[in-house]
Amino acid sequence: MKIKNSSELKNYYENLIIKTSKREKRTIVLSMGTCGIARGASDILNSIKKEVRKRKLHNRVEIRVTGCHGFCEVEPFLIIYPQGIFYCKLQPADVRQILMESIEKNNIIERLLYTDEKGKKIIKETDIPFYKKQMRLLLGSNRFIDPANIDDYIAQGGYQSLSYVLGNMQPEEVIEEIKKSGLRGRGGGGFPTGRKWELCRRAPEFPKYVICNADEGDPGAYMDRGLLEANPHSIIEGMIIGAYAIGSNYGYVYVRNEYPLAIHHLNIALQQARDYGFLGDDIMGKDFYFDIEMVKGGGAFVCGESTALIASIEGKPGEPRAKYIHTVEAGLYGKPTNINNVETWANVPLVIKNGWQRYSKIGTETSKGTKIFSLVGKIKNSGLIEVPMGITLKQIVFDIGGGIANSKRFKAIQTGGPSGGCLPEAHLDLPVDFDSLSEAGSMMGSGGMIVMDEDTCMVDVARYFVNFLKEESCGKCVPCREGLSAMFEILTRITEGNGKHEDMDLLEEISFAMKNGSLCALGTTASNPVFSTLKYFRDEYIAHIEKKRCPAGVCKNLVHYEIMSDACRGCGACLKICPVSAIQGEKKKPHSIDDTKCIRCGECFEVCKFSAVRRK
């Protein structure tokens, strides 16, 4: 069935709404993004299906499988509509009770509800503090949408922005609208989207291409995956609007192959959009052709860089080239190409729908709208969050994230992935927007946020990111390739206790050369983790180098374990667990560790019930 114009879409939408309002069935919404599946949501789904069959509830209940809603910490969870009861941390065995109590009867099962910090039980998902402090313009509709069903998206008002644009706006007006909204690229660069579109529209050559960059590779970041899995049509709609504004007829989505579910959902969504006439010839009755092809990436981090991504689509090795001639002038196959990130495209229908005035009210002076972050690490509530720009790091970590897990102390927050930096406690009041984060020596990046506690060694963190980048750099230019490997050698030396005082200057010099001399953004920003830790956590470097000590107790060569004889009861637990028999002692008498035999595995430290083993 093709929807040929805006009135047909309106009719279709109204029919969907009427159909839903007449529905008397309960809906069980099960979050089944990659995160949910990893936590066992498939088993829950199977039990629900089995129980529904067994109890003959077909006429009373409907199951909707959605993508990730955001609160990954308490997964697997489900919501029962219309009441909106939220049951979390489920086991397959809980399903029977849920169907008996909450579907067949109308009871609420207290034990499966979310419990907040004060021990209060919360019934509705929207009342949970994690969600309450967010502004979920993009992620909010995830719970209503089965990504494999275009009708769910249309029922949420989907494709109406496209219909409005094609029916009432000239391409230039669309660009103007996006420019006024202040939308900036969400992939990390923060380039004004409207301006990019304008430059691409003005480029004289033909054909033009639009590309969606879904090659998300930052460790610990999964914002784009969340969107692709949960709401692929919002991205497709954004791309069609963009293509119309730019004057392009061909689109690509470049997805990394490591996202099989996202690829699956996107494939279904693209086919459905074609079937409904949103892609292909004469879209919405307008003389406008546009179609999207999906390209799967081969697993190189550097292919998230726009020119490397283009090379990869062309079938060449994914290596960046100089961007002195920008991709909007000469990109894919040498033709004008507009690349935007998944989240940027998903924002486009929103801007059109709400109008630039409303959109630009959200956020700060220079950064408008909301931003999705993946909040991970040593935090209580891990998950995908969507917040207005300008919110402080403190609000994110403590109000939304619920603070540090296991009552440890906050130490640093790493934003922007491997190219970002680590910010200390003193910077927690920093507003989260493109410019403030860059000024502080980190960056917004695509939205990874890794929270670190007092047990994290910052030198080790810097070494981790440098190691990641040295493997993932394409290796084309000297400063990035050789600089990273030199940095890695120096950082390894420091964490092994062989660091010299000059090493810190050396690291800074390499950072300088990489920042100035590298070919692409991967190289110019690769030194950020080192540079920012040197700036904010210099004392830790000094402790490693001068005192040969790792304050966080992470670097194996610099850690010593000893047993405090006054606390040791001689239970023998450590003696039994030590893999190298470095612990001696008689029963019920204080034990001791032979430091020359000790391999610093930390097993004794973990196993001691009396906190008699000390790490220093």
Added chain:
Amino acid sequence: MVNITVNSQIISVKEKTYILEAAKKQSIDIPALCWQPGLEPHGACRLCLVEIEKSGRKRMVTSCNYPVEEGLIVRTNTEEVVKTRKIIIELLLARCSTNKKIQELAEKYGVTESRFEKKEEDCILCGLCVRVCREIIGKEAIGFSGRGIYRKVTSPFEQPPQECIGCGSCAFLCPTGAIKIENGLNMRKIAEINCEIPLVFCQYCGRPIAPLRQIEFLKEKTSLPEDIFYTCAECKRKNYARRLIAMSSKR
């Protein structure tokens, strides 16, 4: 023609040329290892960094692939440029600590010792060999494999390259002498790219002329008489001389 200023010297250059070419014509020294006239710029060695100023804004770019524009101001030796360049050279010197050519280059730009861990590589991955093979010869016998620190120049799947004609352009352009040609009794060997190709000998004197595949390649490209391909340069000269003498004695 556009006018640009290089180190406060105004020069007029053709449109669509790159800063480095323009500067070379004025004998302004900018080091570059991965640049070669006739090949597409690659921008990998980063030694040709210069500072440019455009509408009051300064930044560093590689001169080998930055196209000239009217009014562009270029400075090739600012403090930042020199500092960055020196560290890059120092990094290269660490990679190729025993390579003569790199040692000479380092010395020229004031780097005597590398403070980084030393390795004994010869190849600097400038890609001249790969590009000359693809862009000039029209073959793709060699390429890069691996990424990051594992990147290297090699033949496809590290097997003897079927495409290689043994012409030796790669070795000819290599700035560090990392690719070497060995002419054995019957074979031309290029060990770095796993290549071994039989040689063709002069039909008159028996000297080696060129690898068999190169001769076949040239035969395909040109329509010259067969005889020419199997005669060495020396014998061709002698043959001509003989013919000239014969012609002149007839008169």
